Amino acid sequence: xxxxxxxxxxxxxxxxxxxxxxxxxxxxxxxxxxxxxxxxxxxxxxxxxxxxxxxxxxxxxxxxxxxxxxxxxxxxxxxxxxxxxxxxxxxxxxxxxxxxxxxxxxxxxxxxxxxxxxxxxxxxxxxxxxxxxxxxxxxxxxxxxxxxxxxxxxxxxxxxxxxxxxxxxxxxxxxxxxxxxxxxxxxxxxxxxxxxxxxxxxxxxxxxxxxxxxxxxxxxxxxxxxxxxxxxxxxxxxxxxxxxxxxxxxxxxxxxxxxxxxxxxxxxxxxxxxxxxxxxxxxxxxxxxxxxxxxxxxxxxxxxxxxxxxxxxxxxxxxxxxxxxxxxx
Amino acid sequence: xxxxxxxxxxxxxxxxxxxxxxxxxxxxxxxxxxxxxxxxxxxxxxxxxxxxxxxxxxxxxxxxxxxxxxxxxxxxxxxxxxxxxxxxxxxxxxxxxxxxxxxxxxxxxxxxxxxxxxxxxxxxxxxxxxxxxxxxxxxxxxxxxxxxxxxxxxxxxxxxxxxxxxxxxxxxxxxxxxxxxxxxxxxxxxxxxxxxxxxxxxxxxxxxxxxxxxxxxxxxxxxxxxxxxxxxxxxxxxxxxxxxxxxxxxxxxxxxxxxxxxx
Amino acid sequence: xxxxxxxxxxxxxxxxxxxxxxxxxxxxxxxxxxxxxxxxxxxxxxxxxxxxxxxxxxxxxxxxxxxxxxxxxxxxxxxxxxxxxxxxxxxxxxxxxxxxxxxxxxxxxxxxxxxxxxxxxxxxxxxxxxxxxxxxxxxxxxxxxxxxxxxxxxxxxxxxxxxxxxxxxxxxxxxxxxxxxxxxxxxxxxxxxxxxxxxxxxxxxxxxxxxxxxxxxxxxxxxxxxxxxxxxxxxxxxxxxxxxxxxxxxxxxxxxxxxxx
Numbered sequence: 001x002x003x004x005x006x007x008x009x010x011x012x013x014x015x016x017x018x019x020x021x022x023x024x025x026x027x028x029x030x031x032x033x034x035x036x037x038x039x040x041x042x043x044x045x046x047x048x049x050x051x052x053x054x055x056x057x058x059x060x061x062x063x064x065x066x067x068x069x070x071x072x073x074x075x076x077x078x079x080x081x082x083x084x085x086x087x088x089x090x091x092x093x094x095x096x097x098x099x100x101x102x103x104x105x106x107x108x109x110x111x112x113x114x115x116x117x118x119x120x121x122x123x124x125x126x127x128x129x130x131x132x133x134x135x136x137x138x139x140x141x142x143x144x145x146x147x148x149x150x151x152x153x154x155x156x157x158x159x160x161x162x163x164x165x166x167x168x169x170x171x172x173x174x175x176x177x178x179x180x181x182x183x184x185x186x187x188x189x190x191x192x193x194x195x196x197x198x199x200x201x202x203x204x205x206x207x208x209x210x211x212x213x214x215x216x217x218x219x220x221x222x223x224x225x226x227x228x229x230x231x232x233x234x235x236x237x238x239x240x241x242x243x244x245x246x247x248x249x250x251x252x253x254x255x256x257x258x259x260x261x262x263x264x265x266x267x268x269x270x271x272x273x274x275x276x277x278x279x280x281x282x283x284x285x286x287x288x289x290x291x292x293x294x295x296x297x298x299x300x301x302x303x304x305x306x307x308x309x310x311x312x313x314x315x316x317x318x319x320x321x322x323x324x325x326x327x328x329x
Numbered sequence: 330x331x332x333x334x335x336x337x338x339x340x341x342x343x344x345x346x347x348x349x350x351x352x353x354x355x356x357x358x359x360x361x362x363x364x365x366x367x368x369x370x371x372x373x374x375x376x377x378x379x380x381x382x383x384x385x386x387x388x389x390x391x392x393x394x395x396x397x398x399x400x401x402x403x404x405x406x407x408x409x410x411x412x413x414x415x416x417x418x419x420x421x422x423x424x425x426x427x428x429x430x431x432x433x434x435x436x437x438x439x440x441x442x443x444x445x446x447x448x449x450x451x452x453x454x455x456x457x458x459x460x461x462x463x464x465x466x467x468x469x470x471x472x473x474x475x476x477x478x479x480x481x482x483x484x485x486x487x488x489x490x491x492x493x494x495x496x497x498x499x500x501x502x503x504x505x506x507x508x509x510x511x512x513x514x515x516x517x518x519x520x521x522x523x524x525x526x527x528x529x530x531x532x533x534x535x536x537x538x539x540x541x542x543x544x545x546x547x548x549x550x551x552x553x554x555x556x557x558x559x560x561x562x563x564x565x566x567x568x569x570x571x572x573x574x575x576x577x578x579x580x581x582x583x584x585x586x587x588x589x590x591x592x
Numbered sequence: 593x594x595x596x597x598x599x600x601x602x603x604x605x606x607x608x609x610x611x612x613x614x615x616x617x618x619x620x621x622x623x624x625x626x627x628x629x630x631x632x633x634x635x636x637x638x639x640x641x642x643x644x645x646x647x648x649x650x651x652x653x654x655x656x657x658x659x660x661x662x663x664x665x666x667x668x669x670x671x672x673x674x675x676x677x678x679x680x681x682x683x684x685x686x687x688x689x690x691x692x693x694x695x696x697x698x699x700x701x702x703x704x705x706x707x708x709x710x711x712x713x714x715x716x717x718x719x720x721x722x723x724x725x726x727x728x729x730x731x732x733x734x735x736x737x738x739x740x741x742x743x744x745x746x747x748x749x750x751x752x753x754x755x756x757x758x759x760x761x762x763x764x765x766x767x768x769x770x771x772x773x774x775x776x777x778x779x780x781x782x783x784x785x786x787x788x789x790x791x792x793x794x795x796x797x798x799x800x801x802x803x804x805x806x807x808x809x810x811x812x813x814x815x816x817x818x819x820x821x822x823x824x825x826x827x828x829x830x831x832x833x834x835x836x837x838x839x840x841x842x843x844x845x846x847x848x849x850x851x852x853x
Binding site for chain 3: 342343346367368426427429430431433434435436437438439440441442444445446449468469472473476480510511513514517518521522524525528529532540543547559562563564565566567570
């Protein structure tokens with residue numbers, strides 16, 4: 001009798017310990033409103049992969065890379081997505097965050113224009129009017145790209161527009177060029193017929209910085225390294241699955257968010273292009289190339305930001321999944 | 330004793346108020362250790378304003394004067410458009426039935442949601458911003474003026490009709506003078522809304538101006554000029570509001586006796 | 593005779609709106625407007641009422657959420673707005689402190705400080721109501737304050753002569769006198785509250801009509817944008833109408849003296 005009671009008691013204690021033990025709540029701050037490249041997280045939630053690892057992930061919609069940095073720095077979100085140059089600059093200004101993984105390998109920055117504008121190479125941008133939202137990553141990185149292609153950043157005339165007005169700005173020809181991610185092509189095609197839409201991907205002209213990245217709060221890294229590792233593991237697993245199962249991923253996404261499935265399938269298909277690199281094939285999705293990261297840091301330094309410390313203060317590869325999820329495209 | 334309303338007597342308390350507010354702001358930043366890329370300290374904001382450097386590709390003066398001229402033009406047109414609409418609504422039952430729902434619909438739409446449409450129809454620049462500001466801010470003037478024109482003492486109305494006054498005479502000599510308090514109330518509300526409307530216009534599309542400056546510095550996480558712009562914008566709203574108050578005192582001097590505080 | 597007249601007058605607003613919709617449809621067809629700019633109202637409405645093969649938006653949920661936000665915001669804004677105005681009218685000390693702050697606050701474009709608001713208060717209903725309040729409190733406060741101050745001089749003198757106390761003057765004179773102003777303020781604020789609730793959803797929500805609108809904007813999916821906008825303006829007109837109806841109830845004498853005759 002006593003033995004049984006003891007056994008039951010022991011089981012109960014273990015059970016309760018197991019329950020309370022490891023559900024870590026993570027507020028995950030996206031970089032923007034819902035787009036195709038957010039599908040993996042919903043896939044992971046739908047398939048219970050986060051739960052398996054004891055993570056309770058709350059996905060929060062975003063307002064830009066700067067906002068994500070503010071939220072993660074304030075620990076309102078433990079992990080977030082942000083364009084690499086932004087957290088780098090913020091860290092130099094005292095933000096307590098670090099880059100812990102990469103999303104797009106090839107840089108997705110792009111520019112769109114009407115084919116009849118005669119633009120064939122980025123240098124043709126000289127003297128043209130470019131419409132882009134002020135907080136857009138393209139505007140932030142433009143000086144670096146301009147330098148790369150031999151233009152003075154002030155050689156183009158910028159018009160700040162509301163982010164929702166990108167296709168309208170081009171479609172109505174109120175601007176010659178619109179800066180937008182290549183993955184936004186399906187949406188631009190609603191304003192400019194596909195056969196008249198021209199584009200130039202910055203990476204094709206040597207733009208090598210890093211783009212969307214995962215950042216994490218310093219304290220979270222210190223106190224919950226395992227949870228961070230698990231988060232990245234699930235996320236990259238979800239990326240691998242998503243890229244190989246795009247229609248299914250979008251179906252799942254549409255369960256959680258009001259989206260037009262066809263548009264998003266096209267969008268996610270375009271996203272895939274930026275994961276198809278040798279690096280990701282050989283080293284796994286999310287792999288951080290040290291030289292490229294240093295390049296990105298240097299780009300920020302050239303903007304005039306006082307970069308203190310060394311690269312280790314800005315990013316870490318220690319939490320990437322091991323073994324990595326390779327992308328065999 | 331009545332001459333306490335001198336210039337110094339008016340400005341001093343307001344100055345004190347501003348100084349206290351700024352000191353509070355500085356204190357809060359220091360107490361909560363707020364980082365500059367979230368909210369800057371007042372000193373940093375002043376420095377960016379007076380540093381003489383270019384900000385967002387242009388000097389401060391260019392941005393301020395752009396927005397200032399947009400506000401001035403918008404407010405003028407808003408008032409005119411608002412008055413005209415109100416008079417039309419009051420004059421004709423038919424127009425009232427047609428215009429009021431349209432205006433109510435228009436006013437319930439968040440204008441920033443129409444950004445792509447505005448860009449396509451209006452492009453960007455001075456005229457576009459003024460148009461958007463008018464659309465944002467005309468409603469209080471229309472509504473208040475309409476109510477003002479409507480609210481006439483019945484007995485007065487009966488008397489005047491008994492004396493065979495024409496509709497026009499009633500309008501000009503009774504309704505319009507009677508509506509002044511309402512009108513000024515509407516003008517005051519629209520003042521701040523005009524400022525907001527101009528900034529919304531600049532957010533939709535612009536290449537200069539304080540709204541442009543806010544977005545640009547926000548993007549660079551360069552908060553001092555951003556906050557400086559916000560303050561200038563609010564200051565402009567305050568200034569316009571005070572200007573209307575001044576106008577009110579000039580045109581309706583009898584009103585200040587009735588202010589609540591005295592009894 | 594009177595019944596038909598009043599029936600006709602009740603139908604005026606829906607009729608006007610119907611005519612507007614027809615004009616919209618005609619414009620889209622005649623000018624062959626591209627769908628991403630302005631879809632036909634029929635397409636937008638179809639999106640609302642018929643199940644779509646490539647999207648499932650759960651409109652009822654979002655409508656319910658937005659309606660609740662609008663109702664709560666308007667209630668909070670009206671009550672607080674009027675209370676603040678009473679405070680301002682009561683004491684010129686309060687007025688001097690509070691008024692400049694309010695004017696200052698109201699000139700701030702909410703969209704500019706949106707990220708800060710979310711950073712401090714997070715996503716959710718509270719932040720939504722805060723944003724709607726910031727956008728729509730001002731007309732109520734200003735109009736009510738003016739209403740409480742605008743009293744016939746002779747009447748004021750008479751009451752003071754009869755030794756009316758400040759409270760008596762307030763309760764029996766100022767407040768009844770200010771009703772037209774209050775209702776005008778409420779009417780203005782009603783539509784602005786709708787705007788504020790939607791802007792609040794743009795900024796601080798992942799549900800509601802505002803969310804669908806902004807999401808669809810980023811992905812250039814215009815039928816749901818305009819379906820959402822139609823619903824939003826419908827709510828605005830309804831709320832405006834509700835306030836107008838309440839006005840007629842509270843001040844029936846007021847409407848005999850209306851213009852146009």
